[in-house]
Amino acid sequence: MFAYLKGHTSYGGKDFVVIEVNGIGYKVHTANPYEFKKGEAVQVFTHQVVSENEISLYGFRTLEEHDLFINLISARGIGPKTACAILAMKDMNGLRQAIENGDAKYLCKFPKIGPKTAQQIILDLKGKLVIPEGPLFTNPGLTEAIEALQALGYGDKELTKVRTAFKDTTASVDEIIKKGLQLLVK
Structure with a gap:
């Protein structure tokens, strides 16, 4: 529904930040809410998750992080909270290599991932996961220019x-x- 939000951070919690856009505060769940500073001007790429009990908005600083989140939640057994826990570890190259090499033991090092879930991730994402080399967070100007x-x-x-x-x-x-x-x- 929303591609991104551009505004200022109002406050945050253990797994979310509130981004104020034109006087409206949007609660946005994120992998690393402590990276956002109060009053900081931000552009956050979003993904809306609708479940039986709630409608949630998940936010990411880059399109690459957003795309990785989408890939992760496409794997059976991985929900948005688990995907955020994986993203919070910031070991994207290790994640990619483990999936491509079928290394379930390595995937079990991520929070909320057991042996069966690790095997399912490998089965669902092997050959499909594209994670950029280098740092996950890039120049926000580059993202805007690409758009x-x-x-x-x-x-x-x-x-x-x-x-x-x-x-x-x-x-x-x-x-x-x-x-x-x-x-x-x-």
């Missing part, structure tokens, strides 16, 4: 060039879009 380029009609495959070229930069959104378009036209 703008997607709106212009460029696909994920083409935008990989831009992500790679600007992954370690602190350039502004405008600079990334301008230079990114130059890369894409070549």
Whole structure:
């Protein structure tokens, strides 16, 4: 329903933050609520989960983290809270390698994951999980620029060039879009 929220953090709890957008506070569950500082301007990519008892909003600082969450909850036996617990560990490369190598013992090191669930994760996600190399959190300007380029009609495959070229930069959104378009036209 909501692709992202852009606003300021009001307060947080042990597994959520409240993001105020135009006078409305949205309770957003997140893997690491302590990374958010009160009053900080944020853009959080969201995923809405509807269950029998509640409607919840889960938020992520990057699209990569959001996509990993979606992959994890697609595995049978993994709910949104368990997926957040896995994301909180920030061992994305270890997670990817364990799934690809069928290492259930390694997956059991993550919170709320037992042997049967680990085997199910391997079965459901082997060969399907794409986790970017390097740090999980990237320049928020890069994320915004990628969204703008997607709106212009460029696909994920083409935008990989831009992500790679600007992954370690602190350039502004405008600079990334301008230079990114130059890369894409070549």
